[in-house]
Amino acid sequence: MRIDIISAVPGLLTGPLENSIVQRAKEKGLVEIFVHDLRDYTEDKHNKIDDYPYGGEPGMVLTPQPIFSCIDHLTSERKYDEIIFTAPDGEVFNQEEANKLSLLENVIILCGHYKGIDQRVRDALITKEYTIGDYVLSGGELPAMVITDALVRLIPNAIGDAGSALSDSFQDGLLEAPVYTRPAEFKGMNVPEILRSGDHKKIEAWKNEQSLAKTKERRKDLYEKFKKDY
Known part of the structure; x- marks a missing residue:
């Protein structure tokens, strides 16, 4: 299984990925996880990846260009079963959804940040949207790690006793x-x-x-x- 996580703040993902069942599953060759920094894909000369929302609301919104560029790059290399966006208004992530995801081969998880992402990204690219609860976080990195951990532990041999997960x-x-x-x-x-x-x-x-x-x-x-x- 391969999981690609796209983030505006990739440093938030380092600890959980290196100190958990997820890391052990990586070492066993059961899963590949790659973190992509959105700033590596921006075409803005000031390296910006966000801008003010139309309509006069406060806050900042992730712009579509770097997200489209990153996902276009990834999907040009392989087919992805799901492109997931972590959002407060998404479907509630639960064990049933984790079971389904654990059976897939390639998954992208896009982490929201600031006020969110441009709606055109959601309309054109996203195939699944998940929330982990009725509250708002500073970014989608924590939900992305929750989803990753929940599905990786279901992969055969990821944990010592397979019956434990069941x-x-x-x-x-x-x-x-x-x-x-x-x-x-x-x-x-x-x-x-x-x-x-x-x-x-x-x-x-x-x-x-x-x-x-x-x-x-x-x-x-x-x-x-x-x-x-x-």
Whole structure:
């Protein structure tokens, strides 16, 4: 898999890319990730990549030329399955979307910045738009890393135990059941007896009950959707 991330502030991506499961997946040759600085593609003599918006609103907007030039360059070299823009008004990114993206070969993620990007970029080039929540960030670099991490960890062999990713919250539409580790007793608090019983059928039933109960309590929207679908 190859992921190309286009950013106005590429330095924000350095740490997460070099200290995570993503880095280990790169070292294993499971994924290629390239970060592209928009300023390398501007034709402005002052190296500008933004300008004031039409209509008199405050703030600055990323101009279309460097974005078109960068994406045109990338798409001339290979075919991309999706060209993603991280935007507050995009579709909510969730586990289902991460599952779909993890099956693709080539993906571009364009990070928004300032007030956003010229609408003509969105109209002509973007195939998917994602938000990671109902709030506004300074730029799209953090959402880009959230998306990258979420899909890379699903690539076979990216994490040590493949079954771990499949049992995470949201994979089956529910929140994950409580998890425990050793010691069995800590400060007077005990691991549920059922988890130490060795009876895998009873353990699985307990986990399902706990998962349903937690989802109903904390995410009624997910619980109602699960009950409807199943």
